[in-house]
Amino acid sequence: MKKSKIHPDQKYIDGIAANDSAIIRSIYKNYVPKVVFYIMNNSGDRDQAQDVVQEIMILLFNQAKANTLQLTCPFDAYFFLLCKRKWLNELKKTSNKGVTINEDFASINESALDSVEQAEQFDEKQQLFDMMFQKLGDKCQELLKLSFTIKSMEEVAEKLNVTYGYVRKKKSLCVGQLTRWIQEAKNFKSLKNN
Numbered sequence: 001m002k003k004s005k006i007h008p009d010q011k012y013i014d015g016i017a018a019n020d021s022a023i024i025r026s027i028y029k030n031y032v033p034k035v036v037f038y039i040m041n042n043s044g045d046r047d048q049a050q051d052v053v054q055e056i057m058i059l060l061f062n063q064a065k066a067n068t069l070q071l072t073c074p075f076d077a078y079f080f081l082l083c084k085r086k087w088l089n090e091l092k093k094t095s096n097k098g099v100t101i102n103e104d105f106a107s108i109n110e111s112a113l114d115s116v117e118q119a120e121q122f123d124e125k126q127q128l129f130d131m132m133f134q135k136l137g138d139k140c141q142e143l144l145k146l147s148f149t150i151k152s153m154e155e156v157a158e159k160l161n162v163t164y165g166y167v168r169k170k171k172s173l174c175v176g177q178l179t180r181w182i183q184e185a186k187n188f189k190s191l192k193n194n
Contacts, residue, residue, distance in 0.1 A: 038084060059123050
C-alpha cells in the first residue's frame with residue numbers, strides 16, 4: 001500500500017485537536033449544512049442531524065488527539081461520508097431492517113473511504129475501551145486517568161497521597177484487569193484484526 005500525501009485540509013483536523021474556534025466555526029458554517037440537508041431528506045430531523053454532527057466532531061477530536069488521523073482527502077468528503085455512515089447506522093438500529101448503502105464511487109475517492117473505515121474502527125475500539133473502563137472501580141479509574149495525563153508516576157503518587165510502590169502495583173493490577181475484560185469482550189477479536 002502506497003503512502004498517501006497529507007491533504008492541505010489536515011488544517012481542519014489540527015484545528016479540531018487544538019480546539020480552534022475559528023476552524024470549528026468554519027466547519028459548522030461550510031460543511032454541516034450539507035449533512036443536515038442530507039439527514040433531513042433521509043428520514044431524519046434537524047436535532048438528529050445535529051446529534052450525528054456532534055458525535056462525529058467528538059470522534060474527530062479523539063482521533064486527532066490520539067494522532068491517528070492523517071487526512072489524505074478533502075475534509076468535506078471525509079466529514080460528509082462519516083456523518084452519512086453514522087446516520088445510516090442509526091437508521092439501521094432503529095428500523096430492525098438492513099440499510100443498503102449505495103456509495104456513489106465516482107464521487108468518493110478511495111482515500112476518503114479508507115479514512116472513514118479507519119475512523120469507524122477507532123470509534124469501535126474507543127467505545128469498547130470506555131465501556132470496560134467504566135467497569136473498573138473508582139480508585140482504579142482515578143489512578144489510570146491521572147497516569148494518562150501525568151507522565152511521572154512519582155507525581156501521581158504524590159497527588160493521590162500514597163507511595164510510589166503502591167501506585168506502580170495498583171496501576172499494574174488495574175491495567176491487567178482492564179486488559180482482561182477487553183480481551184474477553186465478544187467483539188475484541190473482530191476489532192483486533194482490524
